[in-house]
Amino acid sequence: MTFSDLVERLKAALGDGVVGVDEAHFDPAVRVRPQDVKQACRLLRDTLGMDTLRLLTAIDRPPESIEVAWHLVSVRGDTGTLVLKTTLPREAPKVATVSDVWASANWFEREQFDLLGVIFEGHPKLKRLMLPEDWVGHPLRKDYVRPDAYHGIPTSRENVTPVRTVSVPEHVAKAPETEGLMLLNMGPHHPATHGVLNFLLETDGEIVRRATPDVGYLHRGIEKLAELNAYAGTMPYTDRVDYLGGMFTNQAWAMAVERVAGIEVPRRAEFCRVIACELNRIASHLIATGCMAMDLGAYTPFIHWLRERETINDLMERICGARLTYTYMRLGGVARDIDAATLDKLLRWADHFEVMTLEFDRLITTNEIFVRRLATIATLQPADALSYAIVGPNLRASGIPWDLRRSEPYSVYPELEFDIPVGQGWRGRVGDAYDRFKVRLQEMHQSLRILRQAIAMLPEGEVRAKVPRVLKVPANEAYARVEAPRGEAGFYVVSDGTDRPWRVRIRTGCFTAMPLIEFLSPGLMVADIVALIGSLDVIAPEVDR
């Protein structure tokens, strides 16, 4: 179904509700009236096959309006993608919630309420997400002024008087405890939460009845920082969005800006990007699978994987000069060429690594205790996965073969041969934690396959297109996404004709995976929560940005 068909169907159902169509944009959008948003969304999901809300963005357009954009995609259907937009008055930005249509909207709407002040009527719990409950103001608004201190903690480094006592906010000091349940704070400092994440577990003995994630400890405001920097200058910040998959966020940002600005990337650069990204994918999955083992008590496999990752870090050092915060990609290509000695080392290491995966399998993957800890735990059904906009290995483990490299191809992936590992319920049920673990292991093998092909097919040529140092981008908007190890790393860039973007929205796989912990945890034991968090491969900086 093409875009115009969708528009026709919407017009047929909503009549005057459809206000306009933005076809000049790279992702064609349909504009509707605010009061028709709910009906349009219901229609899109039920009859037009849009089963996933992949991104919800609010864009501040002072002085009069705030725009809200819904990015929809049809994963199991054939209707492609669609952007739904509406314009709200800036003084009272209210629109109906769609969290009863797509579950992923729940946290998206909370975040946009938090950062931009848009009120979603009918939302079950419209509280702040990233910032503390008693924060004043909405930071992503263009007229936001940062307060000097928060409960005594200064907000800038200059002119700081040392603080001796900090007052504890009320909502932290008095967390409510339900009758009959024990409130356990799986707090920000915890070895198994993969970063600074907080979970409020309400348990009945060992069994968890409710787990509420509390995020925002690592919120650095990268979306706001991107508005203050030139397009090229945001590249190092994108490394820090997903520090284990820096190459992917680099590429997603580069692709978004290249799309909006109309920059073409030379072929050799595309292959260099693929090589760097697949190597990064292996490194990321090493940490993901290793940490799963470590959280369950097996420390040795994790250290073995770190040893392999050391070699990848050394290779990355040769490729781009850094071991973790790569900043390798540039607008229009990559920063440096990869020399032949590095590629040779890479190929020889790849042979060694394949043997290491066999050892890893014997050590832990087939270990009966390990299997019992993961099989049939936290099974994610495909329908729930789509409603929560789960992407990446988590989605594929539930049986849906959705991989952006194949379903929404980009770069030179159409020319490369590889398989998409899909969960098969190897030892338990399809979509359980063990499936998520094994899917990641198999993806590493596929990445090796891609690496070998890409190195063999590497053409001669430039690695970087000529881009003006001060890049002014005409007013447009585009959404570019890549298949990162944690799912979809996407950047929605709204440009305004200057050399700095007007709005940048970062879509990460972990942000939509976090509500799953609340959804899947009732009935699990405390030890299983650890396994669940590890199997979803949640890391804090991706959630909080």
Add this chain to the structure above:
Amino acid sequence: MLGSLADRIVQALLGVDPAVWPYTWLVHLGLMVGVALLAFIFIALFAGPVTWVERRIAGRMMSRIGPNRVGPQGVLQWLADGLKCFLKEDLIPAEADQRMFRFAPYLVFGGYMATFVVLPFGANLVAADLDVGLLYLLAVGGLVVIGILMAGWSSNNKWALFGGIRSAAQLVSYEIPSAFALMTVVLAAGTLSMQGIVRAQGGWPWEWFLFKNPFLFVAFFLSLTASVAESNRTPFDLPEGESELVAGFHVEYSGMRFLWFMFAEWGNLWVISALGSVAFLGGWQIPGVSPDTLGGATGLGWVGWQLLSFVVFVLKASALVAFVIQLRWTLPRLRVDQMMIVCWKYFVPLALVCVAGVLVLLVAVPEGGPIDWMLRGASMLAFAVLVAVYVRRTRAAYLADRDLYRRMEGKELWYPPYRLP
């Protein structure tokens, strides 16, 4: 014994009649404290170096070196750690139950320390050869349960409480298969006394209880696993689940109080290995030397034989220690309900079957007869097959990667791991 020694000292040094002098009890007390200190140092010397051994072995399994800086090859690391713990601030949470919090470590440590009394370190080197030695050992181990529960509860910390409760459930549950597995040994030896159990075995492997019959063979593994569970080690370390509860029941303890728990934990590793070697591996029995030779020797010969039997005992226990360490660093941990299922649905029935089997065989099969030798042979064969499979897989893992790695030419920061250091 110490009382009469105290009397003699008072008589000799002070020339006073000990029965009349009012402070004889002080000398008696002083002597007891002195002996306790000596015992403590002796025990510490077993707990401390075990940590060093564990850390070095664990390091090598993870393709890294363990501690090797403090002292030659790092042998003094445990002293440095101990000293550090001594000097740390003693933090007791304000809301914690002060008395229980302070008392709990001593229960745990006491439970561990008291087991040393009955361990037969050599042919005549045992502090007190009680007639009910094995029973005493199992009973005293129960003090640890109370201590851990007290520590978990009194910390006023929900995570510590989790650890305490889990540990109580675990330790109490696993005492049953442990006791039953050791019951098979008692049946075979005919006595509960530790020295009696050792003397009922011989020096050569086929004289050990391990190979006496297949039921005892299985009972050995049951006993070893149950002991590992008793001492809170992976795969049964949920009370202390490091990646879930950070430190479980002893999370609020710091400094010397924490050190008591650590002492008990690593010392316990030694104690369970010693127990396993006494019960199943023949204890201090030297291959080829009969206990009469050991008992009949005099003078330097006596000392030499005692020393040799001590060395044999330490070697056997150390082998088990190394195995338990390797278990810890290979396996993930079991969840609470899985641990309970394993205990009650797998270990307890198996243990009961072993007891019944040993009973039947002891009654039906005459000692030293052909069937007896066949059973021993079958057990040894089973063990040999296990070891052969194990060694083959180890060698396969080693070789599979070596040749590929040789192609990589270690350069710059790349590592060639295929040479023994």
Add this chain to the structure above:
Amino acid sequence: MGWLRNVERSVLSILDGLAVTLSWTFRRPVTLQYPDKLEQRTQDALPPGYRGILEVDLRLCTGCLLCEKTCPIACIDVAVEKNAAGGRDLTRFDIDISRCMYCGLCSEPCPSGAIAHSAEFEATAASIDDLTLHFVRSPVPVARPKASETIERAPRGSILKDVIKGYGRRPGPAPRAAEPIPTPAVEPAATAPAAEPSATEKEPTP
């Protein structure tokens, strides 16, 4: 029966795992004992393009301020003033290495290669103010635009050792004899010929 199958699977898989860990105890550990028991100093073992602490060779700086403008986190602070003779002087060149993201965006537009990453990564200091490196001690005239063609850039790390407070405190092997190391060229390996050791980098933009 399921019971027996569980026991069999457990025992065999545990045996497999034990075999793997035992095989590792016989392999040489991969640990490099930093910093004192290494064969060569780590800074000398890093690849040439490593993005370590920034270093400025003032003899080559033309005062164009491109690095300051490009830096995404505003950690470079350069001041250029007119001097008595009518030319321009560099009066301040501060880099706050506690803010620096080591991204490499500043060294690319530099027309003469004055600012570049060294291989240094050790600069621990007791106070955060010590983490601002002051490269200008007394005003230095800016270089002519073609200075890089005649002046050879100082070897990497040689300027930093006077600028970083407490440099060189750590024990370890002696540094390799100083030799100029080329800064990484932006041109792809296929087209441009291999740059000379003291090559500068020219950014291919207008």
